[in-house]
Amino acid sequence: MDFSFTRAQVLARDMARSFAQAELAPYAQQWDEQARFPAEAIAKMGPLGFMGMCIPREYGGSALDGVSYVLVIEELASVCASTAIIVSVHNSVGAYPIYLMGSDEQKTKYLPDLATGRKLGAFALTEPNVGSDPASIETSARSDGGFFILNGTKTFITSAGTSDTVIVMASTDRAQRGRGISAFIVEKSFPGITVGTHENKLGIRASDTCELIFENCRVPRANLLGPEGAGLRAALNALGFGRVGVAAQAIGVARCAMEAAVHYSRERNQFGKPIGSFQAIQWMIADMATEIEAARLLTLRAAKLKDEGRPFATEGSMAKLFASETAMRTATKAVQIHGGYGCMKDYVVERCFRDAKVIEIYEGTSEIQRLIISGSVIKK
Amino acid sequence: MAPLSIIVTVKQVPDTNEVRIDPKTNSLMREGIPSILNPEDANAVEAALRLRDEHGGSVTAITMGPPQAEAVLEEVLCLGVDRAVLLSDRAFAGSDTLLTAFTLSRAVLKMKKFDLILCGRQAIDGDTAQVGPQLAAFLGIPQVTYAEEIVFSEGLFRIQRGLEHTRELVAARPPLLVTVSASGPVPRHGSLYALAAACSGEHIKRWGARELALPPSMLGLSASPTAVKKIFEPDRSVKGEAFEGSEKEMAAQLIVRLRETGCL
Known part of the structure; x- marks a missing residue:
């Protein structure tokens, strides 16, 4: 079993990371506060291939594999969860179903504009x-x-x-x-x-x-x-893939919360030493790191199954369930570590906390994921 | 106007924001430190791409390093560079700036015609700013350093140099070499569209000592005149001194101290 990424996967991740740092990080807090759609960032992402990641070249897409897609969404979400969901929804349920189910005429008519981000x-x-x-x-x-x-x-x-x-x-x-x-x-x-x-x-x-x-x-x-x-089947197929993207988004949010908590626990001194030197804080951070890693492996596994053309609906649901709940638990602990400051809008963990709650609900609630998973397990 | 043939040199460096010096051995602790494209090389690549986009032609990136340095070539291919060359050979190991510049010059000569060579001003690991100028010297072409802006018109490159307190405008005819500083054009984002081709290996040539026909006397550590004697972290502590008394007395004491320390 090979856990290493290809060069293309690493590069896709790095490009998303540097794009997010330059184009999302300076504005994410403001967009959240003003509930403002990140139109400028989305416009820049089209020509770079971010809006057609799951669409083949012939229809204007950048044709990444599912693993790269997941890595990209995680990077975007680690800086701005809103931008990540706009990109994820557009790719996975806005454009991909047309590629999957559409006639040649429909693909030719709609995909080139969607895949290049000219249309959303x-x-x-x-x-x-x-x-x-x-x-x-x-x-x-x-x-x-x-x-x-x-x-x-x-x-x-x-x-x-x-x-x-x-x-x-x-x-x-x-x-x-x-x-x-x-x-x-x-x-x-x-x-x-x-x-x-x-x-x-x-x-x-x-x-x-x-x-x-x-x-x-x-x-x-x-x-x-x-x-x-045949619409419901199409919807469920699309959502199955959408969930993998949402799982990646949840991992990004969890990672953002954990990185902020780690940073804060090094800087904040109480009783004459950094709070990160106390076991109460260390254990919280250990749990965050472990759960994030587990969530990432589940998500990558679902993406890998998709790349191999194998069924991934159950694994996608598991990834979405575990990653979104990890995001919520991690953000909750990260706010706790920040104490009073964690409740302030000046600290990113406050935004992570609110974003994580939404992720537990949309694209199938945790309860629906459990329904899907148990259905598949019991059926076997 | 004929299209421009541009060569840009790039280097893979450890992300020095993450590098620490081992206080015992005084050597760089590189383990686990991510490798990145040298930041000012990214400015040089951007300058090259803008000139190509405006005037047509091609940009070839060239790097010298271990096989894994291919990663920076893939990265610049994703930025839009047309092709790339990796100079890699065990025999190159330990090359100082002079030997690096010499090896690069042999590769440039092998690539036939060029109008412009762009280099980052300096690399963040060595901070020497020597390779660009030495490369120009080996090739016998003019060099312009510290460029912030490069414009090409009527067969002439017009280059704005950023100096400490002034800007200098220089005009030069091709072929020439220009080093670009961090105040140069802001690098563009990599494109996912370029990813597959960049990683296919099709656009990267690999040359060693044999392909460059380099004699053993001009290879690597033994041929490099530079030797690193010691790496140490300078003592940055600064001692303050406070004077007491009336303003006149304090001023007098200050003048005495300034004379003692040779400042006056």
Whole structure:
């Protein structure tokens, strides 16, 4: 078993690290405070290949392997978790499903713009009444000649306001429940789409999260992604890969919190010596380091399985579950180590703490991950 | 105007922000220290890429070091350099700046025509700033050091040099060598698009003593006139001195001390 990275993987990680230091680090705190979308950084990432990491060259992508993708997302998240999720969502569920499920025409039409970052992608499954149980979605798509007419409301959609295309899940046959759900490539310029409330969130504040409202939105039949009724499977496949990216994001947040805690424990003196010399602090840091390493191995393993073309849904769920909970535990301890200062916005651990909580919830809550994992374990 | 043929020299160095000196042996503790592209070489690469992007032509990066120095070549290929050459041979080990510059000069001559050689002003491990100027001397071409900005027009390079308190504008005809300082153009970000090609090995040539036809008398440690006698951390402690009395008395004492120490 080989745990070493290829040169290309190391270089991808290093490039993401230096980009994040130069282009994200100076602004991340401000973006969080002002809940401001990092448009300038995202614009710079397109030409560098960050927006088409999972898309082949022929469609304008930079065609990285899954392991490199995970390393890149971790680096971005270790500086700005919001930027990391914008990039991760765009790559994994905004663009990749079109490559996976799309017709040649759809790939040619949409992928080059998405993969080069000229356009931003989003993914709309969650609804006000439907989260963890996607088979019950209420948004409907009625066939009407050469069009489908979409009606309904999607909520908590990452990049809903800033995106150009959205992959929308809608029911084409309510009686069939899960098997009646279809996926559509919806351009935001199609008539009948309104961007609703911009959510004022606890964490991941610089990512633009809003409602999308469809009122008799006419989507050409040519924009049906995959066969009619195959949308839920497409959604679950996309989310399976999305989760690996979110696991990497969680590791980045955990690492950021731990690095800050280590730094602080060296500088802060109490009882005449650095608090890092006390076992209470040392043990917390030992746990952080161990859990982060374990989370990273789980995540890399899921990515590696994907690269080998093997199933990775269970491993992806394990990675997402363990990494997001590691991020929460690590951030909680990091705030504790900082004491009162940890509650102040001047210290990055405060932001890590809020970001980590969101990561435990989106892209499938911890509870849903356990459902997926137990289902797979018990089935065997 | 014909396209520009540019060579840029780069060096892999230990990240000196992380390096400590072993107080017992007075040697650099390099173990576990990450290797990076020398920062001012990154400025030189950026200067080269901008000239190429504006005038066409090509940029060839060249480095001399152990086989793992190939990593910096992959890195600059990701920045947009067209091709790279690794000068690596056991026989090169222990080369001082003179031998390094000589070996580089043989590689440059093997590469036929060039208009401009760009080097970082100095490397953060040795801090000598000697290799660039020595390379120019071996090649018998003009050199301009401490460049901050390089413009090419009507067959002439116009170079702004950053000196301690002044800026100097120099015009020079190719071929020439320019060393670029940290005030030079800010390096661009590497591109993930370039990654696969950079790591494929297709764009990197590897040359040793044989390919450069170097005689044994001009190789490595034994041919290097420089010997490191001692590495030590200088004593940076500064003693302050306070005078007492009236302003006039204190001024008088100060003048006495300044005379004693040879400052006046």
